[in-house]
Amino acid sequence: MEIYNSNADLSRRAVTYNLQGLSFREFLNFENDLNLEPVILEEILRNHQDISGSIVAQIKILPEFKKYLEYGYYPFYKEGLKVYPIRLQNVVNTILENDLPAVENIEYNTVYKIKKMLMIIASLVPFSPNIAKLSAEIETNRANTVRYLDYLQKAGLTINLLSSKKGISLMNKPDKVYLDNTNLQYALSLSGVNEGNLRETFFANQIKALHHLRTSQQGDFVVNDKYTFEVGGVNKRFDQIKNIKDSFVVTDNTETGFGNRIPLWLFGLMY
Template sequence: MEALFQSYTRLLNSVETKHYRYLYHQIDWSNRLIGIKGARGTGKTTLLLQHIVENFSDKSKALYVSLDNIWFAQNTLLDLVDYFQAHGGTHLFLDEVHRYPNWSVELKNIYDSYPDLYVVFTGSSILEIYRSNADLSRRAVTYHLQGLSFREFLNFENNLNLKPFALEDILQNHQNIAGEIIAKIKVLPEFKKYLEYGYYPFYKEGIKVYPLRLQNVVNTILENDLPAVENIEYVTVHKIKKMLMIVASLVPFSPNVAKLSAEIETNRANAVRYLDYLQKAGLTINLMSSKKGMSLMNKPDKMYLDNTNLQYALAISGVNEGNLRETFFANQMNGLHQMSASKQGDFLVNDKYLFEVGGAGKSFKQIKNIKNSFIVVDKTETGFGNKIPLWLFGLMY
């Protein structure tokens, strides 16, 4: 038990409190049970530690613990809670809950049996709270943490204080927004950096080793996090890895499930399920057409790697600029708005706005005379009318 408290103290002493992720101020920390999901490496641990540092003058009232700690090999979460509350603890912060067997059942019991205890837990983006053994959806308030937006990257790198803009603000007022920002900074060189290494906060620990670290994160997600949540065997993990590399070499990718199934030696149902795993793990973005209902049995119409940094880390044959553009747009829009694939343009957003993404010379030919249609262009500081710079869509969160 003492080792857990020593580790907690060391982490508090090393946490950075200069920059805060967008989600930090959106969380209602007064709830008794809070869940924070997100892909590995997006900053969930730092977010918890920052909250403790900023809000607990008496640090003994709070405790941060990672549930993959070896201490839990011979002790239970309930053992920890009994001790913690008996010694005056009031707020427990639990990291990596998906690595702890029966985590949902024990959290339910803690919530019901310790009415004075506040618990915040984090887990893989794969977690489905409502499908857990104890169905915590009626008890826990859940949030999802995405990787750094381009806005956050600009703020972190240049000591700016840019606020997020709603999609409608960007569509209607993009010239003024762009003008205010480019008056402060050369935005296109910063955008190029972001595309290569700005999505995961750990880039600050070393840009040269960033691609290797990102490859290690992908391996950890597939080899440890996914089996912990979905109870799959190593042979399945190997097939999913192979599938990811196929997708990475072809994105944007319109899956041929019969061909894909043959390449990874599985049946159609498994192949479609594995595609779903990759998206839930934060490794791909899978888009359906707006006319197709969301179903596990439906294959996506188009697939992207989740973010441009993954393209740089995983693409064996180099990075294609067209792929980068579309991936960035899909990533920054994903999670904030409903997105679907479109035959007339690249993306249909909220069943209302049609976007075609391209280089600076992209024309309206493909989406001519379509209401609420926009051209999104790369390598351009400012736009005009319905032609909007790509980088501006990184300011939405």
């Protein structure tokens, strides 16, 4: 987080990087002794049938994908799957209780409010913030609520997406808020995970590592202000996006696709 605060000064002297967790591609290579190379987004959109066909010929992809969604994002899952959720919860607590106050110079009462906000988000993701209601729940004002949402994203705990209709501003409330990755959903959600939320979170997490991502008025996401994506289950239809140029349906529980229907797991191959 401190990198964000010093970025202007650093820009003259160094290149900064945002280190992601493991991609699905990296997880597959790690777990199965494969040597899959990254595939750029445009290649996935153009040639997804051939790409998926070559991979499913080597491995049963859907069971591997389910493993990744639950525990494959942070490499320390190798230290023990039983303790992985607890370790992940401890990492979140360390970020909020130690790292965040050190960087942002905030008091414990503020940390408590941010933790409460994160648990609200975890129980409702994807979360479309009602700032007035959220402010009342954590007992603060609108400006603080928007700022706390920004803190969570900078800390790598959430993905805050603006609508494709909005300009970028710190004081713009996000249109949707997701937990940063699906592993966090398993670790933090007290009511259990929702498959629809997992799909959208995975897609957002893998895409935002390399591309500009916003919510869409008609589909779920707009990428690079060009491609529209609707994310859903195996029977998801094109109804919402059928008249939109460069639109695609992304489906879960699917090994291979056809036309503009693309398996969700393929978007984990980009880095």
